[in-house]
Amino acid sequence: MILISGVIGTGARESSLDGGRGKQTNTERAEGTDWQLDFALDCSSRSIHGRDRVLIHDGRITALSTPVGDRSGSWLEIDWSQQGRLVFTTDRLGTIPIFWGLRDGKAFFASRLTDMVRFGFRSPDALGMMQMVMLNQATGVRTVLEGVSILPCASTAGLSPQGLGAASRYWSPSVNDEPVGNQQAWLDEGIEVIREANRKAIRTASPGKVAWPLTGGLDSRCNSGCCADLIKPDDLFFHVEDMGDFELPIARRLAKVYGKTVREFHSAESMRAAARSDLDLDSGDLNVGHWRLRGTARELAEELGYSVTVDGFLQGILMNPGMFFHEGSVENARERCFTMASFRAERFKLDLRGPLFTRFREDYEASFPSGRHGLDASQQFIMENRSRRMVFGIVRLNANYLDVRTPGMDSGFIDYAMRLPWALRKGAVGYKKIIGMVDPRLAAIDHDKTGLPLTAGAEVSRKRKLAKLTTYYVNRVWPGEPLIKGKETAFERMLRADAVFRTEVYDAISKSKWIEDVFGRGTVQTLEVQRLSRGLSFDGVGALLTVALLEKTGEE
Structure with a gap:
């Protein structure tokens, strides 16, 4: 997690990062007569300094002069050339968050909500908390803290003690709903763009051994396939078990393509400490129920000596978006x-x-x-909220330990996907064909979502169809809780089946005054009885736990 913290206004002097418990120790400071900025980089980030600005980035930008629309990766530019304010420019998805608020005639800002709590913003925002719990993340510029907002993505805006100036937006996502035309031309362009995005992500990584994740999905086989000749003998293929071992056999078959084996990790081992999660390791925006990869990242770095890993962030939204996008109005x-x-x-x-x-x-x-239409609207809603504030939160969290490379944040990759006809994006039609062009052996291995090789296209195996029908009808006739459980994360599974874990989680939630103030005593009572039952076990509980832990930061 990149740590950024500061204040703007007369007499602006704060020990802004001193209260944090993040892993970073090398703090840099820039300051003027009426402002102060402290920042510390994580394992994925670097910085470029100018006379009156700094550009924090992940290694894929070589010069401050690179136009903002052409910059790849996760980055944030901070400009102090204008009297009385700092000007922030965020990347296309705003992946380095800047939270800000006004208090005592000053503007305070930070990349962590815990630091905003330390700055004195210690009351909940009711709508922000509703968004966090009901939608998995706060949305738009709102946060769970009253008086605290987040900077918009793909924008330039100036912050002063008077507030945030009008934001100037330089990019927005789009959907091409025109006919496909020459399909092969699209695929030929795609393989070049996607291969280069992956190879550039690895070329610009920190020195050291690479830990390559393998799953039953599409992104990890695309990432490894595009960089097959860059995989070194001491690199590692690994798989994290979170929702059951059903993907592990696929991961093992993929590893055999490269003559390697797979090391398996279990997310439940680190998730047992969820109720004691240290929010200083994250922006505070990420539901602790999704911290399932943190323990693996720490073990890979601190115990096994790996420096780099690859994350398929945004690739699914770009090339396989059907699950989250909605056609129609x-x-x-x-x-x-x-x-x-x-x-x-x-x-x-x-x-x-x-x-x-x-x-x-x-x-x-x-x-x-x-x-x-609905595609335009739902794509923007998902990318600027779920992708930015929840999914990339996993990348930020793991960057405390490893240089996390994200090929999907390459500007060329994003631009290609935005131009790619919807008929080739939906259902990963084009993506599957491109992976087959990268390495036919990877396409011949089953996809976890369909149970069939990628060459089968959108078809679903007969076994999967039968299992889905059986689950539906058995659970429909069985009274009470479903007899056949669907896929569960380790967090959900332990909430349901582990009494000690469940008690610890609900003890933390029940102590939260914020939750009672916003949701009412009735909801708290609904939650309190859960410690004795096997009832509520889903993401919303993790969101409540996250809020309770943030509130505890202020008490400490």
């Missing part, structure tokens, strides 16, 4: 994206017609992106 997309929120509210026994949920829904509808 913007209104239809908006409703479908909100379905999870209504479901969770019912699980927590919230009144869907009550004032809190009504305000939450109205705010959601007012801030949902616009566009020509």
Whole structure:
């Protein structure tokens, strides 16, 4: 996690990073007569210094003069050339977060919510907490802290004691819904763009051994296939078991293509400490129920001596987006994206017609992106919220230990995907064909989502279809909780089956005044009985735990 913290205003002097417990120790400082900025880099980041600015990046930018729209990777530029304010420019997805708020005639900012709590922002934002719990992350510029916002992505904006100036946006995602035309031309371009994005990510990595993840999905086989000749004898292939071992046989077959074996890690080992998670290791925006890779990253770096790993962040959204994107009208997309929120509210026994949920829904509808159709709107909503604040949070967390390379953040890769016709993006049609062009052996191995080789396209195996039907009908006729459980993360599984873990989690949640103030005593009572049962075991509980841990930061 990159640590950034500072203050703008008369008499601006703060020991801004001194209270944090992050792993970074080499803090750099820049300051003027009325502002101060401290920052410390993580394992993935570097910096380029100018006379009146600094550019923090992940190694894929070579000069400050590179136009912002052409910059690849995760980056943030901070400019102090203007009197009385700092000007921030965020990358396309705003992956280095800057939270900010105004207090006592000054503007405070930080890359961690824990630091904003230390700066004195110690009250909850009701709508931000609703978003975090019901949608898996706060959305738009809102956070779970009252008076604290996050800078918008793909934008330049100046921050002063008077607030944030109007943001100037330089990029927005798009969807090409035109006919495919010459399919082979698209595939030929794609293999070159995607291969170069992967190879550039590895070429610009820190020195040392690389730990390559392998799963049953598409991204890891694309990453390793594009860099097959760069894989060294002492590099490692590994797999993290989180939702069961069903992907492990596929990972082993993929490793055999390279003449290697797979080392397996179990996320449950580190997830047992979820109720004691140190939010200083993260932005504070990431649900601790999703910290499943942190223990593996720490072990790879500190015990096994690996320096680099690769993460398929954004590649699925770019090349296999069907699960999260919604066709039809913007209104239809908006409703479908909100379905999870209504479901969770019912699980927590919230009144869907009550004032809190009504305000939450109205705010959601007012801030949902616009566009020509549902694809435009849902793509922007997912990329700027789920991708930015939840999924990339896993990358930020693991960068405390390893240089995490993200080929999907290559500007050429993103631009190609935005131009690629929807018919080749949906269902990973083009992606599967490109992987087959990279190495036919990788395409001949089953895909975890279909149970068939990539060469089968969108077809699903008969065994998968039968299992889905059986699960549906058995659970429909069986009273109470589902008889056949679906896939569960280690966090969900331990909440359901481990009484000690469940008690520790709900003890932490029940001590939160913020949760009671926002959701009411009725919701707290609903939660308190869970420590004696096997009821609520899903992401919303992890979000509540995250809020409780953030509140505890202020108490400490």
